[in-house]
Amino acid sequence: MAWVFVTDAQQRKAVPIVRSLGRHGIQVVAGDSTRWSMAFFSKYCTHWVIYPSPTETPDLFIGWLIDHLKHNTYDALFPIDEKTLDPVTQHLKELCKYTAVPVVDHSTYMKARDKGQTIRIALENDIPCPKTYFVSDVEEVRALAERIDFPVVIKPRQSQGSRGIVYVQSRSKLYPEYCRIHERYPFPLIQEFIPPGGEALGVEALLNKDSEPRAAFVHRRLREYPVSGGPSTLRESVHAPDLIEMGLRLLKALNWYGVAMVEFKVDPRDNTPKLMEINPKFWGSIQLSIVSGIDFPYLLYCVATEGDVTPIFDYQVGVRCRWLLGDFLHFLSNPNRFRLQPSFFQFWGDNLHDDILSRDDPGPVLGMFVSYLAQAFGRKLWRDLWR
Template sequence: MNRVLVLDGMWNKSLAAVRSFGRKGFYVTAGERTRLATAIFSKYCSRRWIYSSPVLSQVNFLTDLEAELKAGRYDVIFPMEFSTQVLLTEVANRQMIEKYTRLPFADADLAKKGNDKAFIMQYARERGIGVPTTYMVNDIEQLAVIAKETAYPVLIKPRNSSGSRGIVYVKEKEELLTLYLKVHKEYPFPIIQEYIPDGGDVYGVGLLFNFQSEIRASFVYKRLRSHPVSGGPSTLRESVKREDVREIAGLFMKSLRWTGVAHVEFKIDPRDRKPKLLEVNPRFWGSLQLAVESGIDFPFLLFRLAMEGDIEPVMDYNAGVRCRWLIPGDLLHFIKNPERLRLKPNFFDFNTKDDIISLSDPMPVIGRLSSVLMFLYDKEMKHLLHG
């Protein structure tokens, strides 16, 4: 029997991986630092493993992990969150882990570059890829010059964050210094970036590369709703065919000599109708379930790649599939959107597929609801949520 270890069981993408493997008859261990985690409630978990917090004590976590790997005889390990992925792929830790199992992810140094918005914007611009006008700040004294020469509104973005964490909207130059210093206090030297006007669709591209940085799977979806309403993680999306963004994303990540999975996001600029690269997520992405529902099972393909050394490319999938994150993402969008009763697609279309809700595997809903308790009282979970 194939055996996999899926870490970071709190998140929707982890549940997608657990269900993917479990439905294929794998022995699946789901791990997290708390039992109140979405994926751990799935019926497809053969084992539920609670480990020491990698945030509070990396030493204790790695000790726990080595003991689990020794006992578990896993074929492949799947770190689902970026911080866990980076920790495991540091050179010394990778050497320990690969004595016991396979870890088919990019090395930590490359992943850190991919997660750095300043690096990604400059790297893309040098290669002729469209990006929003971006200012890299290395000295606070630069802000006076930037404030005068930039057009407003702009966004202040942490160099290293996910979702909408730390992003601030600046309407006019008088606000820039104050708001920048506020973000800088939590996220040193964030970038300042042009705000692409409303009216352009946002697309995500999921990718898989083999160990020679050749593309082995790609998938495109369009964001239909998000939380926060103004922009953030998608709460409703639809699989689409959009070859321009798929090609740009694939060539871009190939030029980085990428290995494993990645996610690249674009927004269509309504002024010239061209895609502008917004960010790279060098990890599994939150809306992973949509790709699986549409016919590209990235967790399973990555497993096969790790076990077989290479696989045939998988590029075809079903367009028009919709999947949402109802609890609590799309529900929060509905509550906070003043146009809630005029949403298109209709919020009350409950035939849409869901990241968590499943009649055949219902208990992860309880896991998601119970995990809210962790975010309310646990300092570490608040940190994960808010950065």
């Protein structure tokens, strides 16, 4: 009987990952640092465990994880988010003594997380990017402001979602805004602003240990929250072989192993897809690729345990998947909410799926609400209520 340990069970993407593995007969143990984690409530979660916070106490987390793997037999470990990937990749050799861990080494992982390094590697491999300015001294920004076109985007080298991203409309605002972001995210990038009107697309891929592509998939964003830029709330599978080629070219240049998503945005001025960033882990919209025919979690398990898998690049196009709660927030904050295409009120359809909602496995929805209640009331009060 096969066993896999999946971390970050509170993350929305943990639910389809746990379901995927469980539906293939794999016993899944899910872990997180909070008891009220969505994936714990899935019927495909065989057991759940609470571990020390990987962000607040990374040394305690790694010590706990090594001890847990020593005393329990797993076929693979899936660290699925930055919180756990950071310490796991740093201690990869030690962890691989006890189970298969299908991720890259820490140096490669950090190259993919650092947007500056990603852009440099992309340019070396003829992959289109927004015009980017690399700053090594904050005072350089004063002179830079006099010779570049506006608006521009200040973008942290490492951050999640839209955190730390600032749009600057005028020369006088660039230096103070840059200094403000620099205090929290040292030496952020300055990039040209790609105007609205072009599609946002993601190339999702799996590569084996020899950095050979074994699966690839493309989606386009239809809606996101926040409306100005953030996680997708509705997205659709599309056919884009040229984009897949560019995404795989970049990942192979990094000698990638495992899963990742390469994000592009089409510049409406020249209709060219330009690189935004690499998401060096499982992505939030993983459910879409699964229901479209490419089961990345199970394929990753096969690569980790068997060494390789038969390549799969065919999938159904026109499939849509939504994160209902996020889409509701988009609806509330979008002034054109009643003119959205497709309509927010389209809840059913043969090719419409949801990240979390499932008649087969309704538990994670309950887990989601319990989790939000726990956060709303605060940890201490919640513990007092359940003594």
